[in-house]
Amino acid sequence: MRTLSMAITVCLAAGPLIAQDVELPKQLTWTAYGTGSAGYNQSVAIGAALQEANGVNLRVLPGKNDIARTEPVRQGKVQFSANGVGGSFMAQEGVFQFGAENWGPQPVRVLAANNGGAVGLTLAVAAEACEKAGKSGCDGFTYADLKGMRVAWVKGAPALNVNNGAYLAYGGLTWDDVEKVEFGGFGDSWAGMIDGSVDAAFASTNSGRAYEAASGPRGVYWPPVDADDAEGVARMQAIAPFFVPMTATVGANIDDTDGVATAGYAYPVLMTYAVQDADLTYNMTKAMDVFFDSYKGNAPGINGWARDKQNFMWVAPYHEGAIRYYKEAGVWSDEAQAHNDNLIARQAALMAAWDELKAEAPDNWEEAWDAKRREALEAGGFAVVF
Numbered sequence: 001m002r003t004l005s006m007a008i009t010v011c012l013a014a015g016p017l018i019a020q021d022v023e024l025p026k027q028l029t030w031t032a033y034g035t036g037s038a039g040y041n042q043s044v045a046i047g048a049a050l051q052e053a054n055g056v057n058l059r060v061l062p063g064k065n066d067i068a069r070t071e072p073v074r075q076g077k078v079q080f081s082a083n084g085v086g087g088s089f090m091a092q093e094g095v096f097q098f099g100a101e102n103w104g105p106q107p108v109r110v111l112a113a114n115n116g117g118a119v120g121l122t123l124a125v126a127a128e129a130c131e132k133a134g135k136s137g138c139d140g141f142t143y144a145d146l147k148g149m150r151v152a153w154v155k156g157a158p159a160l161n162v163n164n165g166a167y168l169a170y171g172g173l174t175w176d177d178v179e180k181v182e183f184g185g186f187g188d189s190w191a192g193m194i195d196g197s198v199d200a201a202f203a204s205t206n207s208g209r210a211y212e213a214a215s216g217p218r219g220v221y222w223p224p225v226d227a228d229d230a231e232g233v234a235r236m237q238a239i240a241p242f243f244v245p246m247t248a249t250v251g252a253n254i255d256d257t258d259g260v261a262t263a264g265y266a267y268p269v270l271m272t273y274a275v276q277d278a279d280l281t282y283n284m285t286k287a288m289d290v291f292f293d294s295y296k297g298n299a300p301g302i303n304g305w306a307r308d309k310q311n312f313m314w315v316a317p318y319h320e321g322a323i324r325y326y327k328e329a330g331v332w333s334d335e336a337q338a339h340n341d342n343l344i345a346r347q348a349a350l351m352a353a354w355d356e357l358k359a360e361a362p363d364n365w366e367e368a369w370d371a372k373r374r375e376a377l378e379a380g381g382f383a384v385v386f
Contacts, residue, residue: 022287024056024280031069032082032268034062034187036208038119039268041299043082049295050287064185065156066090067097070106073273080111080276080284082268085242086159088316092343094350094373095386096158101358101365105350107274109319111285113266115311116304120205120222120248120262123151123167127219129199138221143171145223151178152189152201160186160202166240167202167263170225170232194218204267205251205260206300214252222254224261236263241385242315250301266314274319281321289329312336317343342382349380 033039040062047058063069066086072078081087091098094105130138133145154160181198183189190209192198194216203210214220227245236243242265249259289307296303317340326332353376362368377384
């Protein structure tokens with residue numbers, strides 16, 4: 001469980017840059033989070049660098065939720081996605097929206113991920129809401145103080161909702177302790193933060209929406225996560241095993257300060273499917289690395305894409321094309337390969353269990369899949385999450 005729950009950034013010595021030219025089609029398409037999000041802003045900045053350095057036109061399609069970002073990749077209409085933990089880890093696991101009968105465990109593959117360590121991924125609170133808890137200026141406000149308040153729930157976005165649930169759990173709360181306010185997308189939830197229809201919503205600390213809200217009349221506050229609160233962190237990781245405590249130094253009301261103690265994980269995650277052409281994936285991974293200096297600093301938090309920030313021991317496996325590049329760059333290890341092989345075996349076990357259950361055609365799909373999934377993971381000796 002520890003390997004799955006701790007997304008520890010592996011800082012590896014930078015190997016020599018590969019001399020060959022990057023060979024990419026002149027037109028590429030990614031999906032990403034909605035406009036104004038960190039994922040979208042970083043994708044646009046990377047696209048500008050690709051255009052300047054290699055004449056590649058990167059089209060970025062915003063998607064409101066995990067399904068909207070992942071479906072075009074599954075259909076082969078889009079090559080890659082700057083996705084989140086929902087479109088990578090949860091898609092692999094076949095849970096939440098990906099547990100629906102028309103989805104199931106997905107053979108997702110990672111190319112690279114932003115493990116910057118400077119950007120928090122956290123449940124923000126409107127500073128105005130602190131007054132409801134009697135905490136003037138948000139002094140002393142904690143996640144426990146969200147009891148009875150309005151918390152955003154984004155339809156079709158299990159990653160966002162699980163993340164919110166994890167922060168509530170850190171504060172000793174559940175969704176039953178707060179008022180769930182439903183929104184159609186990430187951007188809508190933050191429009192609610194600005195117009196006063198919700199008190200808390202999830203975002204990366206450097207999200208454009210967070211900066212917008214921070215400059216508005218309600219303000220934004222990031223309640224602290226104490227890394228030394230072992231019980232609170234355990235409650236958080238029981239809900240979302242990919243979270244780790246960290247200090248955010250980039251973001252709304254955070255820039256030019258000593259930072260805020262919060263939690264985070266890899267975001268965005270550049271992903272595709274196992275069937276994606278290995279040469280294309282190799283060159284896309286290579287482009288992310290060799291053109292890094294052309295896009296670094298061009299969007300908040302974007303520097304986390306650096307080669308020495310890649311975490312090859314994460315919770316979803318890397319694509320064979322990406323592995324080929326990292327081997328050439330001298331940063332892929334035998335340990336990383338063993339870990340990757342184990343994750344691919346995990347995916348295979350989950351997909352086999354899914355196929356078996358489909359053949360059985362149970363009446364109560366959700367309940368049957370939950371049991372079948374856990375049984376398959378236990379039988380394979382894999383950590384049972386969710």
